[in-house]
Amino acid sequence: MMTNDLQDIAATLDNAMFSATATPQLGGTLSLDDAYAIQAMSFDRRLERGEVRVGMKMGFTSRAKMVQMGVDEMIWGRLTDKMLVEEGGSISKADYVHPRCEPEIAFLLKKPLAGRVTALQAQTAIEAIAPAIEVIDSRYENFKFSLTDVVADNSSSSGVVIGAWNSVPDDISNLGMVLSQNGKAVEIGSSAAILGHPIRSLIAASRLVEERGEVLEAGSIVLAGGATAAIALSAGDKVKLDVEQLGRVNFSVEP
């Protein structure tokens, strides 16, 4: 597809995000390369508005989700400082189209990671680990999209609440996670849902960004992927995530 056409789509998706208005799906003519090109162009528009890149998020990191989407590869999206929600703070539902959230684990890197890396290289690049709740929002009508649609739409990333940073426990392969909405446990899972072990997500992240000519920079945040199904958010919701050994994250939803 021509660059101008891709730029037009990037502008449409950026406007949909900025105005919190749903937009129709893009349709099936895009390649995955096109989709990532649109994501990058759309992201550049955010940077031009003064936002600062802080990291990236991984998506489709559970086998069940890949099967559900009919794909066999993970996807990723970019995070800016504007997407960071203060821990214990709130989001305004009006800023989103149809927000959902899911429990995650966040890595903070102290060293860059580039291309294919070993588990040891990935592990030694981690400065800290934190419990996190990702706020996802599709800019498409009814939260319905194809693989290329969602990649073009920054892989539905829209916000993240990150808890206190911890040193990395000896074993992060099976940390229990309980997501509560208004005091009731609604999703219960384990970090094992993230590719069997969250470190695999960091390894994949390094490989996937290299395919687009990028590296994971020191100081950047990597969201490893949702550990349970996402829950829909309504105004007035109080959301809490407890992660074994890592602690708690809270936020609330205002109208």
Next chain:
Amino acid sequence: MSETQIQKIADQLDEALRDARSIPPIVDQLQAGDVDTAYAIQEINTARALAEGRRLVGRKIGLTSQKVQAQLGVDQCDFGMLFADMSVDENGTVPFGKLIQPKVEAEIGFVLKSDLTEGALTLVDIVNAIDYAVPCLEIVDSRIADWQISIVDTIADNASSGLFVTGTEKVDISALDLRLCGMVIELDGEPVSLGAGAACLGNPLNAVKWLAETMVRSGRPLKAGDLVLSGALGPMFPAKPGDSFEARISGLGSVRVQFETDTALAETA
């Protein structure tokens, strides 16, 4: 309902268990929601097993997930009896032909060091009575065709018990985060069921307390040495011949089981 009718249903379930074949739901033969009669049916088969010399080694607690309770339209757990001959070796092989439609679930097993005979208990009593914990894979099975169970079907059918595998290392519960401990069952290395301690009534010890009080009322109180399978920490997953499962519970280690392959079935046929 007459004692003859109750006995007849107990006989149907007992024969189904022995022959490893399913029968239609028994709920049609008694009133929906008649939990007392369902337990009376279970008790007939418990008494029968004990008379045959089978050794009672513990209990299992079922329906400990709010989602499962909602699916069955109930607001309570249920219990079933565990006999020594239902125990499978750690990393042992399960003969598929003895089962009808097995599924696996992972849970925490608690072994008691003292009797729990008081009718009103606190969680402190429960904590004091627990000797140690072990990771467990429960192989549930239903004698009711296609798992079309209501609450009375599963209670009468020994809470859909099948077999169980326990880990072999004793863990002190003070070393565990019973609410947040992660759980994963892997089938040939792929996660197929995920959860955490909170999935079992918010905390597995809540389920043990419910069981202990219920067992006092039922006349078979929990005793020192009993094993309590406290309830699944995540969804159950269907097993096929040839499957190898490993359950890991954070802080407790892991436990494994394999299901006999089709080839092995063919050889024995």
